[in-house]
Amino acid sequence: MQITSPDFKDNARIALQDVGLQKALGNVKTGFPHKRAAAIARLPEFEQLRDEARDLKNHIIEHLDLYLEAFEAKVLENGGHVHWCRTADEARQTILKICQDKQARTVTKGKSMVTEEINLNEYLEANGVTPVETDLGEYILQLRGEHPSHIIAPAIHLNLEDVSETFHAHHHKPKSMDPAVLMQEAREELRTKFVAADVGITGANFLVAETGSSIIVTNEGNGDLTQTLPKTHIVVTSIEKVVPTLEDMTLFLRLLARSATGQEFTVYNTLSTGPRRPGDQDGPEDYHVVLVDNGRSDMIASELREMLRCIRCAACMNHCPVYGAIGGHSYGWVYPGPMGSVLTPQMIGIEQAALLPNASTFCGKCESVCPVRIPLPKLMRHWRRDEFEKHLTPGAARWGLGVWSFVARRPALYRQLTRIGSRVLRSLAGKKGRISKLPLASGWTDGREMPAPSGKTFMQQWQEQQKARQSS
Amino acid sequence: MKPNNNPPVIGLFITCLADLYRPEVGFATIKLLEQAGCRVEVPEQQTCCGQPAFNSGDFSTSADIARQTIAALDGYAYVVAPSGSCISMLHHYPELFDDQDPWKARAESLKARAYEITSFLVDVLHAELPNQPYSGTVTYHDSCSGLRELGIKQQPRQLLAQLEGVELKEMEESETCCGFGGTFCVKYPDISNRMVSNKTDNIVNAGAKTLLGGDLGCLLNMAGKLQRQGHAVEVRHVVEVLAGMTDQPALGETQSSIKAG
Ligand code: SF4
Numbered sequence: 001m002q003i004t005s006p007d008f009k010d011n012a013r014i015a016l017q018d019v020g021l022q023k024a025l026g027n028v029k030t031g032f033p034h035k036r037a038a039a040i041a042r043l044p045e046f047e048q049l050r051d052e053a054r055d056l057k058n059h060i061i062e063h064l065d066l067y068l069e070a071f072e073a074k075v076l077e078n079g080g081h082v083h084w085c086r087t088a089d090e091a092r093q094t095i096l097k098i099c100q101d102k103q104a105r106t107v108t109k110g111k112s113m114v115t116e117e118i119n120l121n122e123y124l125e126a127n128g129v130t131p132v133e134t135d136l137g138e139y140i141l142q143l144r145g146e147h148p149s150h151i152i153a154p155a156i157h158l159n160l161e162d163v164s165e166t167f168h169a170h171h172h173k174p175k176s177m178d179p180a181v182l183m184q185e186a187r188e189e190l191r192t193k194f195v196a197a198d199v200g201i202t203g204a205n206f207l208v209a210e211t212g213s214s215i216i217v218t219n220e221g222n223g224d225l226t227q228t229l230p231k232t233h234i235v236v237t238s239i240e241k242v243v244p245t246l247e248d249m250t251l252f253l254r255l256l257a258r259s260a261t262g263q264e265f266t267v268y269n270t271l272s273t274g275p276r277r278p279g280d281q282d283g284p285e286d287y288h289v290v291l292v293d294n295g296r297s298d299m300i301a302s303e304l305r306e307m308l309r310c311i312r313c314a315a316c317m318n319h320c321p322v323y324g325a326i327g328g329h330s331y332g333w334v335y336p337g338p339m340g341s342v343l344t345p346q347m348i349g350i351e352q353a354a355l356l357p358n359a360s361t362f363c364g365k366c367e368s369v370c371p372v373r374i375p376l377p378k379l380m381r382h383w384r385r386d387e388f389e390k391h392l393t394p395g396a397a398r399w400g401l402g403v404w405s406f407v408a409r410r411p412a413l414y415r416q417l418t419r420i421g422s423r424v425l426r427s428l429a430g431k432k433g434r435i436s437k438l439p440l441a442s443g444w445t446d447g448r449e450m451p452a453p454s455g456k457t458f459m460q461q462w463q464e465q466q467k468a469r470q471s472s
Numbered sequence: 473m474k475p476n477n478n479p480p481v482i483g484l485f486i487t488c489l490a491d492l493y494r495p496e497v498g499f500a501t502i503k504l505l506e507q508a509g510c511r512v513e514v515p516e517q518q519t520c521c522g523q524p525a526f527n528s529g530d531f532s533t534s535a536d537i538a539r540q541t542i543a544a545l546d547g548y549a550y551v552v553a554p555s556g557s558c559i560s561m562l563h564h565y566p567e568l569f570d571d572q573d574p575w576k577a578r579a580e581s582l583k584a585r586a587y588e589i590t591s592f593l594v595d596v597l598h599a600e601l602p603n604q605p606y607s608g609t610v611t612y613h614d615s616c617s618g619l620r621e622l623g624i625k626q627q628p629r630q631l632l633a634q635l636e637g638v639e640l641k642e643m644e645e646s647e648t649c650c651g652f653g654g655t656f657c658v659k660y661p662d663i664s665n666r667m668v669s670n671k672t673d674n675i676v677n678a679g680a681k682t683l684l685g686g687d688l689g690c691l692l693n694m695a696g697k698l699q700r701q702g703h704a705v706e707v708r709h710v711v712e713v714l715a716g717m718t719d720q721p722a723l724g725e726t727q728s729s730i731k732a733g
Contacts, residue, residue, distance in 0.1 A: 361653025
């Protein structure tokens with residue numbers, strides 16, 4: 001997928017003016033947060049579960065190698081295969097090779113952000129394998145040639161009218177605005193694809209070391225068909241998804257469902273543990289797990305380590321006022337919102353992604369809802385530091401900061417300049433008490449008035465008072 | 473208030489925005505502290521808390537400013553500022569120093585002594601305010617750093633509730649960011665503008681005469697937007713009302729601009 005993160009500001013400006021998008025974003029801002037709040041209110045121990053989940057994730061990351069090896073051993077024991085892929089490219093090639101070995105022509109896909117991250121669809125297509133997205137949102141996006149704008153609700157940027165038009169154009173059926181009719185259409189289209197697919201690819205929400213299982217949680221059940229009908233099932237996932245036991249998994253499932261959609265539990269929680277055994281009624285003949293690193297093990301040794309706790313619930317973006325204003329596509333790559341502003345620079349480089357970790361007021365709402373307590377503002381600040389230290393900060397901002405810090409470190413000079421500043425601002429404001437246009441601060445005054453200082457600086461007044469007191 | 477023979481000495485951290493834009497906020501803070509039996513000093517060597525450098529990733533300048541501020545505020549029983557955001561920054565100072573660095577311990581000591589004014593009055597002093605002549609409806613914006621880093625939510629409301637003439641009309645989403653964010657509002661003006669517009673919608677819908685808050689950055693942002701949109705809601709720092717210092721015009725207004733309407 002094309003990276004447009006360097007154009008973040010332009011993307012955002014366009015998004016802010018996009019009436020349809022703004023309407024669709026209304027659902028994110030109110031729907032998800034309210035449902036989450038209601039679900040949490042029904043679970044008094046929620047905060048305690050967050051602590052447990054944070055601690056458990058920290059433990060797992062500390063011993064990631066052990067748990068991954070234990071997981072691999074179990075998968076092999078169950079008759080499956082495990083592929084370790086250091087980079088996105090290795091992962092793509094590995095998956096293509098499996099498809100080619102099976103002479104696969106079409107693959108069905110469950111929803112998976114890791115396959116977005118490694119740009120799998122385009123690669124498969126370029127190599128003669130047709131991927132078919134089976135998650136309803138992803139299916140709609142595939143027809144439209146778009147990418148997800150949200151990690152759990154990929155088509156959240158669209159309205160019913162958009163879906164209706166897209167289906168009308170591709171399914172050649174009468175246009176409908178009835179969600180049930182549209183759903184039925186998609187179902188019929190997809191049913192034939194499910195049966196015809198040679199390979200099914202799914203992601204994984206968690207990998208369980210104790211049993212060698214992977215689990216996907218969905219609300220549509222499409223993932224089940226994707227992983228049981230084709231002869232070959234490939235799980236494409238990333239290394240930090242492993243948890244020690246089934247019991248541990250349930251802790252995360254409880255947090256995930258509530259944080260993501262406000263459900264107590266997601267509708268379908270489907271475990272898969274290797275290929276079909278003798279006597280099994282269904283299941284794939286071949287079972288592969290592709291474990292993608294793609295920069296994650298570098299994060300273990302860095303300040304970004306805490307980001308590896310992420311369980312991809314999307315609460316951070318659902319509650320983010322910046323995401324809520326501009327939507328996911330503005331961020332210009334796979335992962336949007338606060339979690340994306342931390343991950344994207346790691347994956348595509350800070351040079352291209354520097355605008356993302358800067359696009360935050362550090363209001364801290366994301367951290368306050370994150371089920372595994374990731375300090376997202378702190379991690380965004382880590383990238384700002386990296387940007388500053390690599391001299392990537394834009395010239396004007398760096399210069400301004402330099403002047404400001406020179407003055408701020410010299411209290412006497414600072415006093416004098418603030419006195420002058422106060423006087424200048426007051427005279428610009430005149431009798432009105434505020435400034436409507438200030439060339440050097442047009443970012444401010446284009447959208448709002450700038451209230452002027454109400455009088456001499458506090459320090460000046462204070463010192464004058466002290467002097468008057470001493471002399472009296 | 474009982475006479476106190478050994479009043480705690482408070483170092484006032486005025487904050488750069490109150491110093492420059494709203495000196496009244498400093499005097500109101502001093503008045504509140506003195507009413508509660510404290511003695512207040514204003515250390516000369518303070519400038520800004522360093523947050524602009526910290527949030528721009530310039531950690532070395534942040535550490536320089538932290539050292540300057542720590543030294544300036546040494547020796548005070550408590551350090552109080554009329555800002556949750558600046559006090560949060562003071563609470564970040566320990567992160568700027570290695571464990572072996574002697575400044576680390578001094579930063580920790582400052583962190584333990586540094587309070588935002590409303591939380592200091594309520595949580596430390598359990599202050600009872602003398603009644604004030606102010607009367608009218610107010611709505612309250614919870615600024616992000618104070619709310620989420622320092623847990624300031626009930627404190628200003630408890631204090632306002634002590635004033636007989638004040639009626640609090642809560643707005644929708646009082647905890648949602650106003651889009652100020654320090655340098656954010658000039659780096660990303662379009663997004664900031666949308667966020668502050670959402671905010672002013674909620675403020676206006678609350679139907680209160682006055683918007684109050686505990687952080688001047690946010691208040692300047694919201695006042696500027698309300699005025700650009702032509703709304704009559706006046707904007708003040710909460711300490712102005714608590715200290716009964718509402719004679720002077722609200723933010724961005726003058727005697728003549730009030731008359732001119
Ligand atoms: S960072 Fe936290 S809130 Fe955001 S997706 Fe990950 S787990 Fe969820």
